Structures are given as C-alpha cells and as structure tokens.
Amino acid sequence: MLFLKVRLLDIDLLDLVLINPEDIKASQYFPGDRVVLIYKNKEEIGTIYSSTLVNRGEIGITKELAKSLKVKEGELITIKHADKPRSLAYIKKKMDKNKLSKEEIFLIVDEMVNNKLTNIEISAFVTSLYINGMDMDEIEALTIRMAETGEMVEWESLVFDVHSIGGVPGNKYALLTVPIVASAGLKIPKTSSRAITSAAGTADVMEVLTRVDLSIEEIKNVVKETNGCLVWGGALNLAPADDITINVERPLGIDPKPLLLSSVMAKKLAMGVSKLLIDIPIGREVKVKDEKEGNKLAREFIELGERLNITTECALTYGNQPIGRAIGPALEAKEALETLEDPYKGANSLVDKATHLAGILLEMGGIAPAGEGKEVAEELLFRKAHDKFMDIIVAQGGKEVRSEEIEVGKYFIDIVSPKDGYVIELSNNKITKIAKEAGAPNDKKAGVYLNVKVGDKVEKGDLLFTIYSSSEDRLKNAIKLARTLYPIKVEGILIKRIVRF
Amino acid sequence: MLFLKVRLLDIDLLDLVLINPEDIKASQYFPGDRVVLIYKNKEEIGTIYSSTLVNRGEIGITKELAKSLKVKEGELITIKHADKPRSLAYIKKKMDKNKLSKEEIFLIVDEMVNNKLTNIEISAFVTSLYINGMDMDEIEALTIRMAETGEMVEWESLVFDVHSIGGVPGNKYALLTVPIVASAGLKIPKTSSRAITSAAGTADVMEVLTRVDLSIEEIKNVVKETNGCLVWGGALNLAPADDITINVERPLGIDPKPLLLSSVMAKKLAMGVSKLLIDIPIGREVKVKDEKEGNKLAREFIELGERLNITTECALTYGNQPIGRAIGPALEAKEALETLEDPYKGANSLVDKATHLAGILLEMGGIAPAGEGKEVAEELLFRKAHDKFMDIIVAQGGKEVRSEEIEVGKYFIDIVSPKDGYVIELSNNKITKIAKEAGAPNDKKAGVYLNVKVGDKVEKGDLLFTIYSSSEDRLKNAIKLARTLYPIKVEGILIKRIVRF
Structure with a gap:
C-alpha cells in the first residue's frame, strides 16, 4: 500500500500511472507493475511508469482515470499491487484446448470490460481462439456476455x-x-x-x-x-468487449471465427x-x-x-x-x-x-x-x-440535400488507360490504399471514382479512374502510389479470352 | 509524413510518443498508431498518444528514444506510419501450426529486438509456441538468433x-x-x-x-x-530477445517449451x-x-x-x-x-x-x-x-566479510508450532509469498528463516520459522499473510503415518 497525491495528466493512454523514480526506488513497485488505485469506494487498474513529470509523493493519472475514480487533483489515493486477473486461468484453459463453461467465459468478458486484462492477456486469448476455436455453446455465452456488459436497447415492436x-x-x-x-x-x-x-x-x-x-x-x-x-x-457503448478484442485482432491481422460471430x-x-x-x-x-x-x-x-x-x-x-x-x-x-x-x-x-x-x-x-x-x-x-x-x-439533425451539392476534393487527377483492351482486374485492396493515401476517411472529400469496372472495353487514353483530395500534397502521394500499385489491369483480347475460360 | 519539433519526456515507457490533440485531428494519425520516427539516418518505432503536455507542432518522446535517434530537444523529426512488421506473417504461420524456416525465425527475433513488435504481437507468438510448439530445428534457430542479436563473449579457454x-x-x-x-x-x-x-x-x-x-x-x-x-x-545485453519474451510470459504465467530451452x-x-x-x-x-x-x-x-x-x-x-x-x-x-x-x-x-x-x-x-x-x-x-x-x-569490487557481519532485518517475529507433531508439508510458494510481503528482494534484509524442514518432529510452542523485515509495517503485513497461508503444516502421528505410506 502506498498513499500518493493525485496529479492530473492530459494523455489519452487510459491506464498510465506515473510515479517519481525516487518513490519507486523506495517502494515495492516496479515500472510496468499493474496496480489497483483506490479512492473511497472506487477502484481502477493502472500500469506504473517512472517519471520526473511528477514530484515525490505525487501520482500522475489520466483525467479519464480520475473521472472514473471520482477523485480531484491534490487528493490522496492509495495504490496496491493488482492481483493476477482471475480469468487468466480460463484463458490458459483455452490455450490447453479445453471447452470453457459459461461462467468462465463470463468472467473473461467481465475482466476485459473492467480493464483488468492487459493487451498481453487479451492477445493470448484471441490467439487461443484462433488456434483452438470454440463450439457453439461457448460462442453463445461469449456473445450474450459481450452484449450484457454494455448498453441493452429495448423496442416496443420488432426491429x-x-x-x-x-x-x-x-x-x-x-x-x-x-x-x-x-x-x-x-x-x-x-x-x-x-x-x-x-x-x-x-x-x-x-x-x-x-x-x-x-x-x-x-x-x-x-x-x-x-x-x-x-x-x-x-x-x-454496445458490447464494449467487442471493441477491446478488435483492437487486438486488427494489428495481428486475424479474425478468429468465434469472435467474428460474437462481434x-x-x-x-x-x-x-x-x-x-x-x-x-x-x-x-x-x-x-x-x-x-x-x-x-x-x-x-x-x-x-x-x-x-x-x-x-x-x-x-x-x-x-x-x-x-x-x-x-x-x-x-x-x-x-x-x-x-x-x-x-x-x-x-x-x-x-x-x-x-x-x-x-x-x-x-x-x-x-x-x-x-x-x-x-x-x-x-x-x-x-x-x-x-x-x-x-x-x-437525425441534418438538412435535405441534393447530390450536386455534395462537395468532393478540389484537387483531382484522371488516370487513363495505357492501351486498348479489356479491364480484367480491379483490386479492392489497391483502390482502398490509394483512396486512403489521398486522405480518406479523415479527409471526407478524398477518394477514388471508378470510370470502369471489370469486363469493360477501353481504348488507349480512356479514363479509368479519378483520384480526389482536399490536399495537393496528399493527391501527389496518392498518384505516386497509384503508379506503383497499378490497381486496374487492362489486357488485350487474347489474354482476356484465357481469363474468361 | 509529419514534421514535428522534439520535446523530451522523462518517462520510462520507451515507445511513448505524444502529439497535441489538435495536431492529431489535423493529421492522418490516430492515438495508438505505430509510427516510425526518422531523424537523419536513424529510425525508431513509437506509439502515438494524444496529450496537451506538448504544444502544437511538438512531439514528445522519451529521453531514451531521443538517445537512440541521436536527436536533441527542439530539433525537427519526421514521422510516418509504421508498416506492419514483416515477421507477423511468420507468427501467423506458427498460429497455423506450420514449421518455420531458419530465416523466418531469424526475422521474428530481429524485429523483436528492434522494437518492431508490440506486446500484442509478441504475446500472440508466445501463445502460438505454447499451443503449437517447435521442433528442434526451429528451437536451434531461435536460440542461435537470440544469442547473435546481443553481446557475444569469447574466451581463450573452455569455460x-x-x-x-x-x-x-x-x-x-x-x-x-x-x-x-x-x-x-x-x-x-x-x-x-x-x-x-x-x-x-x-x-x-x-x-x-x-x-x-x-x-x-x-x-x-x-x-x-x-x-x-x-x-x-x-x-x-546477452540475448535481449529473451528478456522481451519473458516480459510477456510472466504475466501470462506460461513458459512454452521452446522458449524455456532457448532462453x-x-x-x-x-x-x-x-x-x-x-x-x-x-x-x-x-x-x-x-x-x-x-x-x-x-x-x-x-x-x-x-x-x-x-x-x-x-x-x-x-x-x-x-x-x-x-x-x-x-x-x-x-x-x-x-x-x-x-x-x-x-x-x-x-x-x-x-x-x-x-x-x-x-x-x-x-x-x-x-x-x-x-x-x-x-x-x-x-x-x-x-x-x-x-x-x-x-x-568483483567488494570486501572480505564474515557471516556474522551480515545484517538482517531489525524487525522480526518468531512463528511457533500450535501443536505437537511432525512437519508434513512446507510450501515453497507460501514461504516465497511471505518473504516478499516482508519486503524481499527489494528490501535485501527481509525474508524468512526456517527452523524446521519436512519430517522434523516439533512440540507445541517450538519455533517453526522467523520472518525478518527492515520495516515494521511490512513485517505486520507479512505476519498477517503467514497467519492466512499457514505455510508449514504440522500433523499428529496418525496422519503422519498415512502420509508416509
């Protein structure tokens, strides 16, 4: 147990907890330790890092964490070592290829939503699901608890x-x-x-x-x-556990079946x-x-x-x-x-x-x-x-609008066909990459407009697609990318016939 | 690409990168994005968070990161989105139960050591090894690369x-x-x-x-x-990848065989x-x-x-x-x-x-x-x-010393046997927990001294063990824990005989 005075930090890294290096040295805590922060009847979990941004006797916590704890700057809070999350045993059980009970799955979801599991633990869970899967009983429990731990909407009639x-x-x-x-x-x-x-x-x-x-x-x-x-x-705040697992699935580039369904x-x-x-x-x-x-x-x-x-x-x-x-x-x-x-x-x-x-x-x-x-x-x-x-x-709060009133990027470029032939391929991934390089989705006016689709006949110089952007620089980058990726393939008749076969 | 002026942060969270929320809004970056920081011919990886601790146009990076980049406060550095680590495909291959080649394993270790893999990715790797294992060819490659990516010591004779x-x-x-x-x-x-x-x-x-x-x-x-x-x-700096995987294995409480051997x-x-x-x-x-x-x-x-x-x-x-x-x-x-x-x-x-x-x-x-x-x-x-x-x-730089000169915690308590009998159990884990609660290993003078071992005959009131600490408070906590855990079990003759059988 350690008592420290709250200092508010404006960083959006939710569980960041800063303690002065001298205080850490004198304590039983190490950088990277998971701790429980206690204020009155509220508890939250955080991870300790050592920093001179806070003075001795102070604890730096994010504004959001302070809000959850209902604590103000300058007040004293207590920290203690966080126990290992109880659901870790069940994540381990799934690693060992066992079926989880409803209660075990509920606890995993609960601890995920209550910020008791780190990305390390969530990644182990997601990876275990990818490798060992779940049966429909388990998926049902996972889905129900993911829903129950967030907002639940009711309607008077069928929707x-x-x-x-x-x-x-x-x-x-x-x-x-x-x-x-x-x-x-x-x-x-x-x-x-x-x-x-x-x-x-x-x-x-x-x-x-x-x-x-x-x-x-x-x-x-x-x-x-x-x-x-x-x-x-x-x-x-619908099924918040879903967003938590997606944040781990995305960098790994996997989408385990149980999570695809439950999500x-x-x-x-x-x-x-x-x-x-x-x-x-x-x-x-x-x-x-x-x-x-x-x-x-x-x-x-x-x-x-x-x-x-x-x-x-x-x-x-x-x-x-x-x-x-x-x-x-x-x-x-x-x-x-x-x-x-x-x-x-x-x-x-x-x-x-x-x-x-x-x-x-x-x-x-x-x-x-x-x-x-x-x-x-x-x-x-x-x-x-x-x-x-x-x-x-x-x-929903908008105004009636006609299509011609919608503004798109004022910088644009037309990409034309280098030869006569047929469009034999149009890559989803490449078109997406080019649109993103041009600024989409943050730049709402950026993107790609296709003038042709697969199977269309084109002549040399015909328009294939147009790239739009609000920024001249980003448009240049997108053009550069389009030249490398070659998202639309045009081939002559002969090759076209082979592809058709 | 974004150009920002360096501001040094004294936090030991290596890959923390702070950008002002207004700059983030105007950019194509999101909190949590992995980015490459570029200064002259150096590159390092970091994770973006939004914070008003830095002004617009500034980028907050840790002192250690600045040291690796050889950049000083106030200088301009460039950031761009980090590509997905190339070794992720091989981690995925292991998730899919395939054997990895030497080159694939080398790349995983290299990217781990170069801070290109996050804990999410490392946890997926460790979990995959736990579930799917490695054969001896793979373990050999893992071990060799873990060694090669750190300091290598040579000796003139056998050691x-x-x-x-x-x-x-x-x-x-x-x-x-x-x-x-x-x-x-x-x-x-x-x-x-x-x-x-x-x-x-x-x-x-x-x-x-x-x-x-x-x-x-x-x-x-x-x-x-x-x-x-x-x-x-x-x-x-021997086999630094080993420390990186241990940091993930520890919270998960797993020790996959390939990593146990290679470590x-x-x-x-x-x-x-x-x-x-x-x-x-x-x-x-x-x-x-x-x-x-x-x-x-x-x-x-x-x-x-x-x-x-x-x-x-x-x-x-x-x-x-x-x-x-x-x-x-x-x-x-x-x-x-x-x-x-x-x-x-x-x-x-x-x-x-x-x-x-x-x-x-x-x-x-x-x-x-x-x-x-x-x-x-x-x-x-x-x-x-x-x-x-x-x-x-x-x-090694110390002085000759006699055992009686070694100081141990000045606060201590003797725990005695509540009854006559034999010591039938002495729990490693419980003794460790009590010693840690008393302050070990940070408080070097804290710990437990056992007066009995398994099989010893004791009478009611005989000394079982002594707890030492440099702190009266911590000693109290350790006593409380000892009373709950009951680390040494003493049983009467009858039970003792059953155990012997």
Whole structure:
C-alpha cells in the first residue's frame, strides 16, 4: 500500500500511472507493475511508469482515470499491487484446448470490460481462439456476455437490421436499403461503424449528410418518426468487449471465427434486433474467399441467431470488385444520393445489391411474398426511398440535400488507360490504399471514382479512374502510389479470352 | 509524413510518443498508431498518444528514444506510419501450426529486438509456441538468433557453467558451487538473474556481498584472476530477445517449451560457455512436476546443447521444499557464508546440492574421476572454497566479510508450532509469498528463516520459522499473510503415518 497525491495528466493512454523514480526506488513497485488505485469506494487498474513529470509523493493519472475514480487533483489515493486477473486461468484453459463453461467465459468478458486484462492477456486469448476455436455453446455465452456488459436497447415492436461482414470498397448500399425498408413500414435502426481499415465506413459516409453520433434516446425518436436511421454504433457503448478484442485482432491481422460471430451478434443482441440479414461478400480480397466457406459461415450465423432468438438470414454477395463506382465518404454519399434521386442513373452493382438485400428483409417482414421481395424493393426505390432518406437525414439533425451539392476534393487527377483492351482486374485492396493515401476517411472529400469496372472495353487514353483530395500534397502521394500499385489491369483480347475460360 | 519539433519526456515507457490533440485531428494519425520516427539516418518505432503536455507542432518522446535517434530537444523529426512488421506473417504461420524456416525465425527475433513488435504481437507468438510448439530445428534457430542479436563473449579457454531452471526458494547453492569449481582450476563465469517472481535471485543474494553489475571486460579480469565470478547477467545485453519474451510470459504465467530451452541456452551461447550443467528441480510447486517430465526436458537440453556445441549434462534435484533454511537476499548470503566458513554447520540440503553439482562439473572438467566428483567437491569445500569465494568477492569490487557481519532485518517475529507433531508439508510458494510481503528482494534484509524442514518432529510452542523485515509495517503485513497461508503444516502421528505410506 502506498498513499500518493493525485496529479492530473492530459494523455489519452487510459491506464498510465506515473510515479517519481525516487518513490519507486523506495517502494515495492516496479515500472510496468499493474496496480489497483483506490479512492473511497472506487477502484481502477493502472500500469506504473517512472517519471520526473511528477514530484515525490505525487501520482500522475489520466483525467479519464480520475473521472472514473471520482477523485480531484491534490487528493490522496492509495495504490496496491493488482492481483493476477482471475480469468487468466480460463484463458490458459483455452490455450490447453479445453471447452470453457459459461461462467468462465463470463468472467473473461467481465475482466476485459473492467480493464483488468492487459493487451498481453487479451492477445493470448484471441490467439487461443484462433488456434483452438470454440463450439457453439461457448460462442453463445461469449456473445450474450459481450452484449450484457454494455448498453441493452429495448423496442416496443420488432426491429430489422442488415449487416455486412468484411469490407468491399464502396459498400454504400445501406443508404439505399434502409430507406427502402423503412418506407415499407418496417423498423430498421441501423448502426454501423467508421472505417477501420477501409477508406470509408457507412458511418463516415452518412456523416457527410447528417449527424451520426446519436444517443439511444435520439435514435428511438428518429425511428419512431421515420422507421429507420443510419447512425454510428461507436457512440453507444454496445458490447464494449467487442471493441477491446478488435483492437487486438486488427494489428495481428486475424479474425478468429468465434469472435467474428460474437462481434456481429453481440452488437445486434444489444441493439435489440429481432430479424437480421447478414451480407457475406465472397471474393479473393475479402474475408470469405469462396462459396463453400460462405455457406459454412452462414449456417453458423443462423444457428447462433436461433440461440439468441434473433431470426437470421444470410446473403452471399459478389465481392471481387467495389460496389458502385465511388470510394471515399463524400464520393459515396454523392453516389448514393444520385442513385436515390434517379435509380436509372445508378451503378448496376449498387442498385442490384441494395434492392436484393432490401427485398430479403421485406420478405422476412411479411411485406413481400416469397420470391418477390426484390421487385417490391425496386418499386419502393423508385417511388419512396428518396423521400424517406430525406426524412431520416432531417430527423437525425441534418438538412435535405441534393447530390450536386455534395462537395468532393478540389484537387483531382484522371488516370487513363495505357492501351486498348479489356479491364480484367480491379483490386479492392489497391483502390482502398490509394483512396486512403489521398486522405480518406479523415479527409471526407478524398477518394477514388471508378470510370470502369471489370469486363469493360477501353481504348488507349480512356479514363479509368479519378483520384480526389482536399490536399495537393496528399493527391501527389496518392498518384505516386497509384503508379506503383497499378490497381486496374487492362489486357488485350487474347489474354482476356484465357481469363474468361 | 509529419514534421514535428522534439520535446523530451522523462518517462520510462520507451515507445511513448505524444502529439497535441489538435495536431492529431489535423493529421492522418490516430492515438495508438505505430509510427516510425526518422531523424537523419536513424529510425525508431513509437506509439502515438494524444496529450496537451506538448504544444502544437511538438512531439514528445522519451529521453531514451531521443538517445537512440541521436536527436536533441527542439530539433525537427519526421514521422510516418509504421508498416506492419514483416515477421507477423511468420507468427501467423506458427498460429497455423506450420514449421518455420531458419530465416523466418531469424526475422521474428530481429524485429523483436528492434522494437518492431508490440506486446500484442509478441504475446500472440508466445501463445502460438505454447499451443503449437517447435521442433528442434526451429528451437536451434531461435536460440542461435537470440544469442547473435546481443553481446557475444569469447574466451581463450573452455569455460564451465551451472544453471538452475525454475525456482526453489533459498536456492543459494551457486555461492558454494562456483568457488568449489573455481578452486579446482576450472573457469566458471556464472551469470545469474535477479528475482523475477521469487524472493531472491542469485544476483540479489550476491549483491549483499559485492558488486554484481560488472561489464564483460570486468568479468574477464575477475575470471582471469580467480577462475570464477557470480554476476548479474542483466547488465550484459546477452540475448535481449529473451528478456522481451519473458516480459510477456510472466504475466501470462506460461513458459512454452521452446522458449524455456532457448532462453537458457541462448544466454549460455552468448556467454561463450563450453560445458554446462543444468539443474532441474523436481517438485509439486516448481516448473517440472515429476521425474518423467524431468528426464524428457533433460534429453532436450542435451540435444540442443549438442547442436550448439555446448557439452550439456543435467541433474534432477529435489525441489519439494526450500534449499537450506534461509530465504531472502541477506539471510541467504549469511547462510552461504556460514556454510563456507564451517561446512559442518551448514544445512544438509544446501551442502549436498552444492557439492553434488560441483562434483558433476569437476568430472566434466576431468578434475575428478567418474563417480568421485562429489567427494572431491566436498574436500574442496572444506579446504579451499571459502578463500576462493573471498577472492571472488574482492575481485568483483567488494570486501572480505564474515557471516556474522551480515545484517538482517531489525524487525522480526518468531512463528511457533500450535501443536505437537511432525512437519508434513512446507510450501515453497507460501514461504516465497511471505518473504516478499516482508519486503524481499527489494528490501535485501527481509525474508524468512526456517527452523524446521519436512519430517522434523516439533512440540507445541517450538519455533517453526522467523520472518525478518527492515520495516515494521511490512513485517505486520507479512505476519498477517503467514497467519492466512499457514505455510508449514504440522500433523499428529496418525496422519503422519498415512502420509508416509
């Protein structure tokens, strides 16, 4: 036990705790030790580092930690060594290839959410799940607890949702699907994420048009008024353990099956969704590589959904090239609006995907007879979706807007074809990289607009794509990258025929 | 790319990089991003956090990072996003249960040592090794690269070493074994560690008597003069990757076999050891639980030794209770000295272990005929070891000292037996916990002195053990803990007989 006077630090490294080197020397604590900070009846966990930024007798803690402890600068707090987290034994048990009980999984999730596990321990858990997996009982427990340890939303009637796993660039279909479904009278409070590794998440795109950081109360009001919404889930504290594991999965570049399933379903469970459609894009450069794998994953989502009392259907969709032509927040918002304003002008891939998915939801909701959902969705897209989308934008705090009013980057460059031939390849990953180099998603006006898609015939000098940016420097970097990556391949007839075979 | 003016931070969190929140907002960087810091021809890796401790246009980096970059406060440095470490693909390959090539393992070790891997990635690697293991080719490559990426010591003649894996409390035998072996004319430059989870490492004990943070040059001089030394390996930059993995293994409480083997052997390879004896304690509360496991591990050490050109033998030793009677740096130093001054007074377990291990080394060095090593070692213990030990102490920078001059904690308490009976159990772990609660190893004078060992007959009120501390408060805490843990079990005759059976 050590008593120290609080000194507030403005650093966003939550668990940082600074102690003067002389105090550390005289104590039983070492830099890197995990400690419990105690103030009155509150406890928080931190990690000690030695620093002369604080004087002897002082303890430097972040403002956020001080807020959780309800302690003010200058007050005395106590620290003691943190016990090893109790759930470590169960993480070890999973390393040893054993099945975990519900209670054991609950404790792991609880300790993760309560900041009792470090990244070292969470990484060991994630790696164990990647190697040793979980059965459906374990995944069910994991999902339920991930949901329960955050906000849980309740609705008076059934709510619908649609969710895509794995990223296809330009995947702005939800801006069409949600208003179509809402205009048919079904409630669809769609939460989405910001870009993690992509050039634009649905929330980034929607933010070009209106507010997305709504509270649950605000979401309920919007849905009451319009039947739908398109908001940022990150503002809502839904299934916080999911964000914690994602922060470890991302640098490792792995997505263990149990976490892939629980991540999606915990957020839906927390959001109170009753009927869910999952879009599983299939392609060389997306999460799911082939149909067989897609079918297996779909069956698992459906089984987990049943256990959670969420009616779940899945759609395998084409993921080998971007959806539509625009990649980047403003470009995508503009494309979605254009398509809602005049669906005849929209890219086939976008209209097709949006109405297909909407159609399934309409069938799930009993609005359309089996097999006729897409047709009904198309009709709604032409007749009602645009007005419904405007209502949603206004209800979320924005203003009605026309596609031509959306500004995109004022610096741009056209990239043209070096020869005659056919577009035989369009790389999702490379297009994303170029859009990000140009500034997306932080620079909302940056991105890539594709003038061609796979299979198109082009002549030398024809426009392939345009890169946009708000910054001349970033545009230059993006051009440089585009020249190295060569994201669109054009080949002559002969090679084209071999590829076709 | 972002150019920022350096501001020095005195925090021992090596890779901390602070940027003003306004600069972060205007940049493409997010808190938590790994970045490369570039100054002239130097590069280092850091992790960005947002903080108003630095002004706009400034970048806060630790003094140590600035030293590596050779940059001074106020100078401009550049940052860019760090690429994913290349070795991540090989860590992933191990997660997928594949054998790694020599080159792949080399890259993992190199990136670990160059601070390119975070704890998240290292934990994934360690966990993968725990679950999927490595074959001897892989372990050999791991060991060689761990050694090569640090200091490599060369000697003009053969050098011997003895190393214990896994902790038995009170394991101060090296303070006897090294002078015995050195007094026989063999060179034995023993490096050891400070306590990690124990109450005293050999280096902590030796530090009570003399300097232990010698440079390699100094070690060579001491060995030239006396044939032996007992120094702290941590001062030497031997196999730095080993320390990096240990920092992850420790919180997880795992010790994957490939790392257990490479950890020991990389340090020995780096230290230039030619003939090595490995002590493998066997017991309920130590790393190796039974003889079968001990034999298997011994064979692996011997095979790895052969591949590294280090002649290796192993000794399985009794590890079910502490060695000797003293636990804690000063208490152990005192006990070792007493035993050297008059071996008749020494605890059987200590004299026996020290001479047994010394005997094997003497046989390995051709000093004693096969089967007679222990006898020769005993003779040397009586005739020469004490003087040799004094020479070593003096050569390392200390002064000759008598056991009665060693000070132990001035606060102490005797714990007595609550009843008549026999000591049927003495828990290593509990004794260690009590010694640590009393302040060991930071408080060198703190610890536990055992008055009884397993099998001893005691009467009600007889002294079981004494707890020492330099702090009255800490002694109180240790007493409280001793009352809860009940580290020594005394049972009546009846139970004793059942246990004997």
